[in-house]
Amino acid sequence: MTSLKIAIVLGKFPSVSETFIVNQMVFLKQQRHAIDILCLGELNKEDRSNVLINEYKLMDNAYELKWQSMMPTNLFQRILKGFSILISSIWKRNFIDFISSLNPLKYKRTALNFNQLYQVYFNNWMGWKNYDVVHIHFADYAVSLLPNLKRYSKKIVVTFHGYDAHNFSTDYYEQLRKLDQITYTVNTNFLKKKVVNLGFPEDNIMILPASLDTELFSPNPVKNDRFELLFVGRLIELKAPLKAIKIVHRYLSTNPMVHLTIVGEGPEEAACRDYISAHGLEKNVEMFGNRTQNEIVQHLNKTDVFIFPGIIDHNGRCEAQGLVIQEAQAMKVPVVVSDVGGLPEGLIDGESGYVVKSDKIDDYAELLHKLFSDEKLKTSMGERGRLYVKEKYDTQNIGAKLLELYIE
Known part of the structure; x- marks a missing residue:
């Protein structure tokens, strides 16, 4: 080629x-x-x-x-380059546009200081x-x-x-x-x-x-004693980080071993931290700022389930794709996402993860517990997810x- x-x-x-x-x-x-x-x-x-x-x-x-x-900011260099552009425009067949830009009667000061010529350029x-x-x-x-x-x-x-x-x-x-x-x-x-x-x-x-690069997002899982959940994304309303925390809060009564890591920054951060503090969730929810791709890979290696409960925000916007759910699947991590926007298109529902009705917090909790209770299911979903992403989303x-x- x-x-x-x-x-x-x-x-x-x-x-x-x-x-x-x-x-x-x-x-x-x-x-x-x-x-x-x-x-x-x-x-x-x-x-x-x-x-x-x-x-x-x-x-x-x-x-x-x-x-x-x-x-150029220097006037002499600006004029010198300007005349070079003007000469080149003869061969580019748009000389008239360029010479017209220097008409002070039409463009006044912007013609004299060559601003108009550079806008045409x-x-x-x-x-x-x-x-x-x-x-x-x-x-x-x-x-x-x-x-x-x-x-x-x-x-x-x-x-x-x-x-x-x-x-x-x-x-x-x-x-x-x-x-x-x-x-x-x-x-x-x-x-x-x-x-x-x-x-x-x-x-x-x-x-x-x-x-995504499925060689970079290649699993090397790390065992841990807790049931690790992960949310990655800008902390904005439509990605619903606060809802992810509420899901963990709901699930905590069933499984005190659950732990959520939130990676990202944004305007919802204060509301998330306030909720964590108000409900005493400091031991079960940790918030990090933005992380590099390599650092996100490290987080995913420690993760049991990735959660992305996106919603339609007050402006009517929602997630169009959510590449992070493909990154999680590439790492053999099952995903649990909402049925909003383009999110359901990014996994195989029931095979590499689950799609949940956006307003059903109890359903999220039930599916998380299903994956916690069935290691074989969690593993098979992870395997299926990586194959799916390599076929459909590899760079x-x-x-x-x-x-x-x-x-x-």
């Missing part, structure tokens, strides 16, 4: 909650494709918490995608870089790049992740839907239905789940499908 030049557009990089995108980048690098990481938000080149970022030198080709970042930049593929994560970022995308004639992939299908209206995406060179991806059938409801054509939406398999999409 010919090496592709690929732009991957993100908001913030790196992000602790988007390690699956790093896995995707690593796969592309392993296949000898060239990638640029373009950030519309914060780019923290000092953050190397994900070891793969260092190993594959991802920061070497990471850039802020803002017109201000393309413009930004809007043409993707085409000038001659990328074979532009892959934009989060559809609202694609809307913000519409002037650029309208000038880019090659393959565009836009991935919806969840909030971008919930927080915006059909009208918001009207101009994006008019660009016929875009293919859309989503992580679950649940999310696909939401995107179709926004007016996007069903036959142009591909289901491509967030993936090598999902990456191959992504490449097919890039070149079709």
